[in-house]
Amino acid sequence: MVTTLKTLGPQAAADLDGDLMSESGGFSLDQLMELAGLSVSQAVYKVHPPSAGKRVLLACGPGNNGGDGLVAARHLYFYGYTPTVYYPKPTQKPIFEGLQKQLKNLHIKFDNESKFEDLAKDTDLIVDALFGFSFKPPVREPFDEAIKVMESGVKPVLAVDTPSSWHVEDGPQNEGIGSKYMPDYLISLTAAKPNVGHFKGKKHFIGGRFLGEDVAKKYSLNIPEYQGVDQIVEVPVDVRVEKL
Template sequence: MLMIKGEVAAIETELLRDYKFGQQQLIEIWGQACALAITKAYPLSSLAKKQPTVLVICGPDQNGSIGLVCARHLRMFEYEPTIYHPKRSSHSLHQDFTVQCEKMDIPFLSYLPTEVQLINDAYNLVIDAMLGPEADCANIKEPYSGILVTLKQVKIPIASVDVPSGWDVEEPSQDGINPEVLISLTAPKKCAMSFSGKHFLAGRFLPYDIQKKYELNLPDYPGTDCLIEL
């Protein structure tokens, strides 16, 4: 069931080219599923004594767009997301997702809070939507290398989208961030084999022919749920 880097790109290419999925459609499916996973891992009731504040850190590529969609859905679910998005993409889709968040009155930060501020300013959760499976973890540049240093030091929970930032897709991390929750998209990546936290999979939309071709052997999803806890 575990995917390597080449399979991730190949499956997405087939979805777009052969199955006529749209990029926006896929990002919307994944982003909503991520928000649902957050509600299962950190239900509002568990945050009742505190404000349900969530800091969503978005990267410049597709994982960042997924983070934007996740933030918008969390806002609809009555969480209080704030977005830190240091390098915005020029891609029109990415810009559209940004506008959608702005129209929902989700605040955007111009700087990353320090580890002290992250603890004291009552963010209850950080969502890591920075570096996806296509990232070169051996060559992470600023501002993301600095953000990772901060995230390694904070004690509040981190939930990572698809691949924890700083991890190699195919290798367990020795020195990366240590998320409490991982939300795998489509199918788990090889690096997730060593992940010991709460692990969700969002991939119920995947056509059966693709599942069979890549021998993904995905689990049976319960009822009508679009994600499953592994």
Template sequence: MNHSPTEAEAEAAAPLHYLSKEEAAAIETELLSDYRFGKQQLIEICGQACAIAIVKAFPLTSMAKRQPTVLVVCGPDQNGCIGLVCARHLRIFEYEPTIFYPKRSPHSMHQDFTVQCEKMDIPFLSYLPTEVQLINDAYNLVVDAIAGPETDLTNLREPYTGILVTLKQVKIPIASLDMPSGWQMEGDNTSGINPEVLVSLMAPKKCAASFSGKHFLAGRFLPFDIQRKYELNLPEYPGTEFLVEL
């Protein structure tokens, strides 16, 4: 006997929604204004989720070298702050992060996240080694926290353009936070870096539809009303997991 699907069954059958740049910005604005999330709170949630995803993708036991060394490259905008939080939690998880944060923002929140890392004795590089071989020999993994949905790529200047050139040549794995740096939210992404792992935040962005590597989603904190309003059709998270692999 036929029966009409329940609302939950209908949502489960619907395809996962990939966010445009405008939708991603609108959701964040609603979280901050209507739901009274704090900016620092959202960044902390996202950064911790990114660290957990990296641990799942690159567990300590899989690291080829004796020390689980990670180079975290942070941009000047919000994605860079998420990278700082990610580095701090990786340190808590007994990895050995080093941060390259070439243009430190004067914003007090960025400075707070920086001090938190310094107090965890996480070293900061004053420059990115120009020899790709140095990166390959010194680190097991690169975390790309350079450019997120909020970044205007048309205004991305040095040193970030040179950093992207370097990262496109490294042989060790790269994990990108929210979207691979150099990718457009919508359009041609052949000029960006090619990470092995992508951690989408809130909901995947349109560019992630063409991503072929290991893809994690961290969006369980989104209020149900927002999920319904934007028809996100998020997958079910197992148990108490904060992440799901797509």
């Protein structure tokens, strides 16, 4: 039973990614993104199986967090969901362009023209993959509308790594867009971030079954006890948080 959740601040999280993608680490960015997106898709399946509604709206930002959302959309399609991707600022880099081509080849819908509010009303679950741990407030266009809609609670939301608009260490802002945003579900990738101490949703998962003991020891992390072929582990929402 997890009693203390060790968390990584933005610099430590960036350093860990750097170690994984170093010559000795051996991972590439697209490998880590694939593993992260697979974890996100499994979290969706856990909290909202297709029998509960197949329509999933993935709100993807321009960074790696958005890439995780694009990967998750592909996996969700093959699980039997009907994903729709909201990607208002596509990243023009080979990895991201490849992910978009993969989805379009599967005829997965991209909708950047409709109001996010209308897209949300026509879905069963929203995946918040707008911003990752490097985000710094405030929220700017064109993402402000999406944050407002998710904040309203019109549909359940699964946030990827950190709830968008939250400060990675301090949590939600005191006022303005996102100040009352509380996603229903959260999946932390590789390790939880310090703002998880402010999370009061229904379920919290750790995802990313690729961390070796040597790297975990370097960053004083405990590797979760993954079961079977699962890429995610549920941890208590009210667990004590320790920042490393």
